[in-house]
Amino acid sequence: MPARWSAGRLILLMESLVAKDLKVRYKRSILGFAWFLLKPLFSMVVYYFVFTRILRFGGAIPHFSLFLLTGLLPWNFFSSSLSATTSSLLDNHRLIRSIYFPRMALPAAEVAANLVHLLLALLVLEVLLIAFGHYPGLSIILILPALILLTMMTVGIGMILSIGNVFYRDVRQFIEILLLAWFYASPIIYPLDSIGVDIIQSQRLLHILKFNPISGFMEIMHSIFYLGTWPPLWCWISLGSWSILFLLAGMAIFRKAEPVVVKEL
Amino acid sequence: MKPGGIRMKNVTLYYRLYHDRAVTLRETMLNLFNRKTRIENFKALDDMSIDIEAGESVAVIGSNGAGKSTTLKILAGIYRPTSGIANSAGRIASLLDLGVGFHPDLTGEENLMLNGALLGLNRNEMKKLVPEIADFAQLERFMDTPVKYYSNGMFMRLGFSLATAVDPDILLIDEVLAVGDAGFQNRCYERIWDFREKGRTIIFVSHDLEAVSKLSRRVIWLHEGRVKMDGDVEDVLSGYLQNVQKKHISTTATPKEWGTREIWFDSVILRNADGAPASAFRRGERIVVDTVIKSRLSSVVGNVVFGFSIHRTDGETIIGSNNLEMNQPLLSFRGSVNSRIEIDLSIAEPGTYLLGLALTDPAANMNYHWQEFFYPISLIEERKDPPLKLSEAVWIQE
Numbered sequence: 001m002p003a004r005w006s007a008g009r010l011i012l013l014m015e016s017l018v019a020k021d022l023k024v025r026y027k028r029s030i031l032g033f034a035w036f037l038l039k040p041l042f043s044m045v046v047y048y049f050v051f052t053r054i055l056r057f058g059g060a061i062p063h064f065s066l067f068l069l070t071g072l073l074p075w076n077f078f079s080s081s082l083s084a085t086t087s088s089l090l091d092n093h094r095l096i097r098s099i100y101f102p103r104m105a106l107p108a109a110e111v112a113a114n115l116v117h118l119l120l121a122l123l124v125l126e127v128l129l130i131a132f133g134h135y136p137g138l139s140i141i142l143i144l145p146a147l148i149l150l151t152m153m154t155v156g157i158g159m160i161l162s163i164g165n166v167f168y169r170d171v172r173q174f175i176e177i178l179l180l181a182w183f184y185a186s187p188i189i190y191p192l193d194s195i196g197v198d199i200i201q202s203q204r205l206l207h208i209l210k211f212n213p214i215s216g217f218m219e220i221m222h223s224i225f226y227l228g229t230w231p232p233l234w235c236w237i238s239l240g241s242w243s244i245l246f247l248l249a250g251m252a253i254f255r256k257a258e259p260v261v262v263k264e265l
Numbered sequence: 266m267k268p269g270g271i272r273m274k275n276v277t278l279y280y281r282l283y284h285d286r287a288v289t290l291r292e293t294m295l296n297l298f299n300r301k302t303r304i305e306n307f308k309a310l311d312d313m314s315i316d317i318e319a320g321e322s323v324a325v326i327g328s329n330g331a332g333k334s335t336t337l338k339i340l341a342g343i344y345r346p347t348s349g350i351a352n353s354a355g356r357i358a359s360l361l362d363l364g365v366g367f368h369p370d371l372t373g374e375e376n377l378m379l380n381g382a383l384l385g386l387n388r389n390e391m392k393k394l395v396p397e398i399a400d401f402a403q404l405e406r407f408m409d410t411p412v413k414y415y416s417n418g419m420f421m422r423l424g425f426s427l428a429t430a431v432d433p434d435i436l437l438i439d440e441v442l443a444v445g446d447a448g449f450q451n452r453c454y455e456r457i458w459d460f461r462e463k464g465r466t467i468i469f470v471s472h473d474l475e476a477v478s479k480l481s482r483r484v485i486w487l488h489e490g491r492v493k494m495d496g497d498v499e500d501v502l503s504g505y506l507q508n509v510q511k512k513h514i515s516t517t518a519t520p521k522e523w524g525t526r527e528i529w530f531d532s533v534i535l536r537n538a539d540g541a542p543a544s545a546f547r548r549g550e551r552i553v554v555d556t557v558i559k560s561r562l563s564s565v566v567g568n569v570v571f572g573f574s575i576h577r578t579d580g581e582t583i584i585g586s587n588n589l590e591m592n593q594p595l596l597s598f599r600g601s602v603n604s605r606i607e608i609d610l611s612i613a614e615p616g617t618y619l620l621g622l623a624l625t626d627p628a629a630n631m632n633y634h635w636q637e638f639f640y641p642i643s644l645i646e647e648r649k650d651p652p653l654k655l656s657e658a659v660w661i662q663e
Contacts, residue, residue, distance in 0.1 A: 009385045016382035020368060020375075027370045098362035100342035101383050259345040263280055 005102050013101060017109035018116065025113075036117040037124060040072040047072075047189055057199045061191070063132055063226075070226045071188035071218050073125055077118040078154060078214060079179045084110040085158030086165045086172050093265035103262075104254055107158040115151055122225075129225055137228040146220045146231075149243040153213060156246030159254040166261045185209060187218045210234060213242035268355030269319030269434040269466040271340060276349035278310040278335060278490075309335045311490040312349070319354075319434070322467040324477040324498075326505055327487035333470040336487065337361060337437045340468065355434025355466075358384075362439075363424030369413035373404060373423060376412055380427055394430050401452070402426035422449055429456055436460055438469035454479075474502060475615045478645040499645065503545035506617050506643045520619075524634040528566060528624050531559040531601070535620070535640060545643045548615065552608040552642065558624065559601045569596035569633070572623045573606055576638055583618070589627070596624075615646045 005013075026032040048065045051057055061067050085107040089096065092106055122143070126136065165171040190199045192206055192215060200206055209215055216239030223231035266272065282305045310332045317323055325333045338344045339351050341359040366380040374395055381391030399405045402422040404415075412420060429436070436457070457480065461467055471477050477484060477498070484501035486494040494501045537543040538551040546552055554573060560566055572587030588595055596604060620640040624633040 005385060009382075009387070012387060013382045013385075016379050020371065020379050023375065024368055024370050094362060094365040095383070097338070097343060098365045099359055099383060101385070260281075262344060 010102060010105065013105050014109050014112060017105060018113045021109060021113035022116065033117065033120065036076070037121055040069060040076045040121070043072055043076075044068045051189060057190070060195050060198060063134070066129060066132055066134065067191070067222070067226050068189060069125060069128070070221050071186075073121045074118060074150065074217065074221055075183065075186065075188050075214075076121075077114050078150070079183070081111045081114045081154045082158055082161060082175060082179065084114065085155075086161040086175055088158075089162045089166055089261065089265065096262060096265055103258060104159065104251070107162045108155050111151060111155050111158055115147070118147075125225065134226060135228060136225065137230075139224050139228065139230045142220065142231065143224055146217060146224070146239065149239050150217050152247040153239075153243040156243070156248070156250030159250035160246075163253055163257045163261055166264050182212075182214070185212050186214045187222070191222055192219055210238060213238070213246070216240075216242070266352065266354040267319040269464070270355075271315070271317040271353045271435065271466065271468070272351070273313055273315045273336075273339070274350045276310055276313045276339060276346040276351055277308065278339065278344060279347045280307045280309050281305070282307045309490055310339070310346070313487075313490065313492060315485060315492065315495070317466060317468065319466055320464040321483055322461050322481045323469075323483045323485060324481040325468065325470045325485050325487060326472070326474070326477060326501075327493075328509075330489075331487040332490040333487055334361070334439055335490075337439050337468065337470055340435070341437055353435060356431065357435045357437060358428055358431055358433035359437040360425065360428045360439065361437065363421050363428065364412075365424075367412050367420070367424070370411055372411050373399070373408040373415075376423075377408075377427060384431060386431065398423070398426040398430045401430070401456075403449075418446065418449075425453055429460075433460075433465065435466045435468070438467070438471075440471055440473075474506075474617075474643070475646055478502060478615065499543075499545045499547075502645060503543070503643055507544060507641055509617070520639045521637040522635065522639070524624070524632045526634055527562055527631075528558060528560045528569060528633040530622060530624070530634055530636060531557045533622065533636075533640065535642065544641060545645055546610075547645055549610075552610065552620075554606040554608065554620070554622065556604050556606075556622070557601065558596070558598070558604055560599060562599075565597060565599040567595065567597040568626050568628055569598075570623075570625045570627060571596055571604060571606070572625065573608070574621045574623075574637075575610075575642075576619045576621065578617050578619060580638065585621075587623070587625075610644070615644050617641060617643050 029035070031038065044065055047068050052059055052064060088106045088110050089103065096103055096106075129136070161171055161175060187196065187209065190196050192209060197203060197206055200209075216235040216237075219235045220231040220239065223229050223235075313332070313336070315336075325336060327333050335344065337359070338361070339346055340353060341357060341361065343359075343361075366383050367376045368379070371379065377395050377398060378388070378391055381388075381394070386394070395408070396405075399408050402419070402425070404419060404423055407415065407419065412423070415423070438457070457467065461480065467480070469476075469480065482498060483496065484494075484498050484505075485492055486501050486505050494504050534542055534555045535544055536553040536555050537546060538553070540553070558571075570587050570589045572585065572590075574585030575583050577583060596602065618641070619638040620642050621635070621637040622639065623635045623637075625631060625635075626633070
């Protein structure tokens with residue numbers, strides 16, 4: 001029915017939505033973009049004290065604060081994106097009901113806006129790491145394919161959540177709880193290597209944790225940034241297959257549900 | 266299909282209606298885990314087929330819930346038909362809800378650029394349009410102000426200017442012409458009129474029958490998701506008005522009939538100046554009330570006063586007169602007589618009115634037959650004639 005949306009128009013639409021998101025977020029805000037860094041930094045400080053002073057396993061990992069930050073930055077991207085995409089359709093219901101445009105752009109733009117933040121945050125992280133003597137290896141180039149796969153996965157999950165939240169507002173509440181559990185089930189405050197075995201004290205549980213969709217990416221982050229080594233193969237297999245699975249499932253569900261969702265909004 | 270053409274074939278669309286039955290707190294608590302929400306599939310459009318040629322201006326009318334807005338949303342590509350096919354050719358601009366894409370924290374210009382992208386325009390196209398949009402909305406001075414500081418009227422003006430700036434092949438309008446002050450409304454109408462003159466397709470939903478008769482030549486009357494009537498403005502409007510009055514009058518001005526009926530209206534037909542039966546009249550057109558009056562009395566009755574009155578639908582009398590008051594011959598007959606009143610209304614607000622008739626003899630204090638609020642008539646806006654008129658043409662051979 002509506003005129004075809006070419007790739008060029010679609011890219012422009014995404015650009016405009018992302019630009020809007022960034023502009024709106026930092027109007028009337030003194031610290032502005034810094035908040036995207038400050039949030040993980042504050043969490044880092046909290047976790048650092050908890051795990052070195054109270055639970056005392058962080059001591060096993062050198063420069064534990066930098067290790068934490070390496071995982072916390074992409075986690076912050078992942079969790080903020082999912083929270084934002086969940087309400088992306090509901091928040092724009094009037095717009096959706098009054099003009100036609102490819103609605104997939106709404107959750108996708110939320111993820112893209114967060115990705116812009118993540119890229120900037122990773123630059124800062126790299127500077128910090130170098131300052132503390134963690135020099136990057138050649139493997140740093142792998143950050144690009146890793147980020148692409150992570151984005152694919154986040155967009156896929158986000159699409160499913162945005163659709164689900166239209167039918168059941170419970171999704172919004174549920175995702176908060178899920179993210180809390182997901183955080184501790186992911187190798188962010190602990191690694192999935194030999195040190196991780198000492199902390200978790202169960203080889204089996206450690207293997208199970210590798211099936212966590214975000215584990216592959218987190219371990220890639222640790223390898224590339226923190227250790228400066230090449231990430232193990234299992235990370236790529238896990239991240240790659242979860243990403244493709246979630247993106248395809250997300251797009252299929254979104255396409256199928258879109259005509260119904262528009263009427264439910 | 267030519268750009269501007271529209272085709273809907275056997276389009277059916279279902280909505281899901283939710284019926285939440287919980288009323289009390291106790292019911293709500295009980296329903297919390299075992300939710301008794303009944304879901305009903307509601308047929309908003311029922312096997313609807315409409316063909317619209319490029320360049321037509323079509324009004325869609327009908328009572329609330331008839332499927333007017335749903336039809337527009339299908340044409341705009343917002344809803345997908347549950348079954349059936351909807352096609353159109355060319356660029357569509359939809360004025361369904363003005364200014365929805367505006368973010369309060371962004372300035373007028375930022376919002377225009379963002380909405381341009383939503384409409385599928387590229388940045389250069391949009392940059393060129395911005396001054397024009399600002400000018401039409403009379404908001405040049407406010408383009409760098411966040412729109413949350415705009416008044417409601419300014420906001421709507423910007424929305425209207427944006428939506429109509431893109432020179433679409435098809436313009437969809439849903440009751441949004443009540444924009445800004447009277448001056449701006451006129452300019453809105455002018456702009457829409459321009460689109461019409463340029464041969465663009467216009468489809469608009471309205472309850473304002475005056476606007477309908479002004480802007481469109483064809484009217485589609487929807488009822489419960491079906492096309493009830495589709496045709497010329499006058500035919501459809503008069504059919505619609507009669508139907509509305511049947512339901513409407515009962516609550517306001519109910520048709521009333523009383524009198525001794527020694528003399529009575531045996532038949533009453535409203536005709537236009539050409540003698541054809543009609544119930545819709547253009548401004549300035551003559552209304553002919555053609556009656557057959559019969560008498561049961563054996564002798565000749567004289568001094569019969571034949572009066573008429575015109576009321577608004579809420580019952581308020583607008584005008585009324587009779588042959589006595591107008592110094593015209595009173596009726597005098599035996600058995601049966603044909604009598605007609607020719608009414609010329611010089612100034613009338615377009616709209617729906619009710620005509621009443623009466624046969625009386627005030628001198629004898631007799632009320633023979635009254636028919637009050639009885640005949641619905643609609644006065645519609647005169648169609649604009651072509652701007653050119655031939656004043657003279659001369660053929661010369663030398």
